[in-house]
Amino acid sequence: MYDGEFAAVVGPSGCGKTTLLNILAGLLPYRHGTVQVDGVPVKGPGSDRGVVFQEHAILPWRTVARNIGHGLELQGVPRQERRRRVREFVELVGLAGFEERYPHELSGGMKQRVALARTLCANPVIMLMDEPFAAVDAQTRITLQEELNRIAIATRKTILLVTHNVDEAAFLGDRCFVFTRRPGRLKATVTIHIPRDRRIWKEVVADPAFTARRDEILELVRAEVRVE
Amino acid sequence: MSSISVARPDLLRSARARRFWRHGGLELALVTLLALALWTAISASIARPDRYLPSPVSVLDSSRDLLWKGILPNYLGQTLWRLVTGSLIGIALGIPFGILVGLNRTVSEMCYPILNFFQSISGIALLPIVMIWWGTTEKTVFVVVLYTCFFPIAFNVLTGVRSTPRIYVNALRTLGASRLRIVRDVLLPGAMPSIATGARLSIGYAWRAVIAGEMLAGRRGIGWMIFSAQQVDRTAQVVLGMALIGVLWILLDRYVLRPIESDTIQRWGLVQR
Numbered sequence: 001m002y003d004g005e006f007a008a009v010v011g012p013s014g015c016g017k018t019t020l021l022n023i024l025a026g027l028l029p030y031r032h033g034t035v036q037v038d039g040v041p042v043k044g045p046g047s048d049r050g051v052v053f054q055e056h057a058i059l060p061w062r063t064v065a066r067n068i069g070h071g072l073e074l075q076g077v078p079r080q081e082r083r084r085r086v087r088e089f090v091e092l093v094g095l096a097g098f099e100e101r102y103p104h105e106l107s108g109g110m111k112q113r114v115a116l117a118r119t120l121c122a123n124p125v126i127m128l129m130d131e132p133f134a135a136v137d138a139q140t141r142i143t144l145q146e147e148l149n150r151i152a153i154a155t156r157k158t159i160l161l162v163t164h165n166v167d168e169a170a171f172l173g174d175r176c177f178v179f180t181r182r183p184g185r186l187k188a189t190v191t192i193h194i195p196r197d198r199r200i201w202k203e204v205v206a207d208p209a210f211t212a213r214r215d216e217i218l219e220l221v222r223a224e225v226r227v228e
Numbered sequence: 229m230s231s232i233s234v235a236r237p238d239l240l241r242s243a244r245a246r247r248f249w250r251h252g253g254l255e256l257a258l259v260t261l262l263a264l265a266l267w268t269a270i271s272a273s274i275a276r277p278d279r280y281l282p283s284p285v286s287v288l289d290s291s292r293d294l295l296w297k298g299i300l301p302n303y304l305g306q307t308l309w310r311l312v313t314g315s316l317i318g319i320a321l322g323i324p325f326g327i328l329v330g331l332n333r334t335v336s337e338m339c340y341p342i343l344n345f346f347q348s349i350s351g352i353a354l355l356p357i358v359m360i361w362w363g364t365t366e367k368t369v370f371v372v373v374l375y376t377c378f379f380p381i382a383f384n385v386l387t388g389v390r391s392t393p394r395i396y397v398n399a400l401r402t403l404g405a406s407r408l409r410i411v412r413d414v415l416l417p418g419a420m421p422s423i424a425t426g427a428r429l430s431i432g433y434a435w436r437a438v439i440a441g442e443m444l445a446g447r448r449g450i451g452w453m454i455f456s457a458q459q460v461d462r463t464a465q466v467v468l469g470m471a472l473i474g475v476l477w478i479l480l481d482r483y484v485l486r487p488i489e490s491d492t493i494q495r496w497g498l499v500q501r
Contacts, residue, residue, distance in 0.1 A: 025398075025402050026401075026402075027398055027401065027402070044401075045398075045401040045402045045404070046402075046404055047402075047403060047404030049402065050402060050403070051398075051399070051402040053395055053398070053399060055395055057393075057395045057396060057398070057399040058399075059396060059399075059413070059414065059417070061417045061418075061420070070400075070403060070413070071403040071404070074400075074403055074404050074405050074409060075404065118403075119403075122403055122404070
């Protein structure tokens with residue numbers, strides 16, 4: 001992956017997408033091949049690779065602000081600086097006014113925003129996302145996808161997103177890696193040539209540059225499911 | 229709110245009274261009266277009630293005697309002191325033990341049956357062997373109370389640590405947390421509700437252990453009072469001791485232990501999960 005790229009990994013369920021992400025995160029050991037971040041091989045989890053999990057995974061006993069600042073706290077960033085950075089990311093994900101709330105007082109979509117802000121606030125080299133919007137309702141998902149796109153532009157972060165949702169992959173990805181069914185291997189790479197700032201659902205659904213690519217990915221994935 | 233209650237203490241008192249009645253106080257008062265009436269009736273219907281079951285009034289009468297001489301407060305203090313020291317130290321040892329064991333799956337699976345084994349041996353079943361070691365001393369009572377507390381709390385903390393979702397641990401690892409920070413930021417708070425429940429359970433067991441310990445190995449204290457009163461046929465004093473044990477426990481549970489437990493669980497937002 002290159003700097004500032006948004007890559008999406010799509011494939012049929014059970015093809016090992018999450019496994020791949022966990023390996024990249026350093027949560028699982030790998031047997032073959034190498035994983036490197038800026039030329040340094042991965043040995044276990046580290047703050048250079050931030051992860052947003054499928055089930056938000058924010059701590060229920062910490063307030064929104066304390067969850068978002070957790071990474072900085074672990075890095076030993078002084079309180080003043082921490083407060084400033086947390087404030088910045090609270091606003092970026094649109095949670096201003098909810099800083100002192102506890103996760104159980106928030107909706108599913110808001111919890112996922114907290115998780116996103118927590119990962120970004122720790123300022124990783126790359127952000128790994130594992131089906132981050134799988135657990136929220138369809139309307140919220142669309143909003144969150146557009147916001148993630150906006151945040152990706154604003155932070156210029158390198159992002160790798162794992163999903164089984166073809167629309168999501170095509171909407172967000174600069175490149176989409178399509179995986180075969182189990183045992184998952186890379187089947188094809190589809191490049192989406194739409195400028196990031198023009199990616200708004202209302203517009204892309206009418207844009208052949210989007211629909212043609214999306215249908216191409218959809219066919220590739222469906223071919224894998226059909227073989228069974 | 230607070231300025232009003234400072235200015236007019238009667239308002240505070242009435243607010244507190246209202247809260248008491250609303251939170252099951254009425255039911256408590258009713259059932260107490262009913263129990264006392266039943267007790268009086270049984271006592272009146274049997275032959276030689278002073279020997280077998282003295283009425284509440286004569287029990288109260290005997291307590292007035294003990295109160296006068298300052299014996300009862302002294303015994304009460306003794307018993308509570310034994311409970312507090314034994315259970316606090318037992319809990320203070322049990323919590324880190326449970327966490328340490330809970331850190332590793334293999335270790336926790338090895339320790340699980342051991343903890344379960346000792347949890348089944350109640351304090352009173354342990355008393356004889358401890359009395360062989362240290363005789364009828366203060367040490368014996370202390371050790372039995374501590375032992376009784378240690379296992380339930382350690383057991384609960386272990387379960388709490390093990391049942392904290394792995395995803396929280398993984399999230400912290402990817403944020404770059406050390407093992408120690410994971411314990412501090414995830415496992416300890418994650419086990420908090422179990423710790424609160426375990427502490428309440430532990431103190432409940434310890435309360436029984438204190439009384440049992442005092443009966444067999446103590447000097448002074450409520451348990452000792454009951455036991456020695458029985459030997460000189462002072463049934464009223466035996467019944468008084470029993471009633472005190474029950475009433476004290478209800479107060480302790482209602483005003484100290486239960487609020488701590490429900491506060492933790494609520495604050496953690498775990499009610500709805």
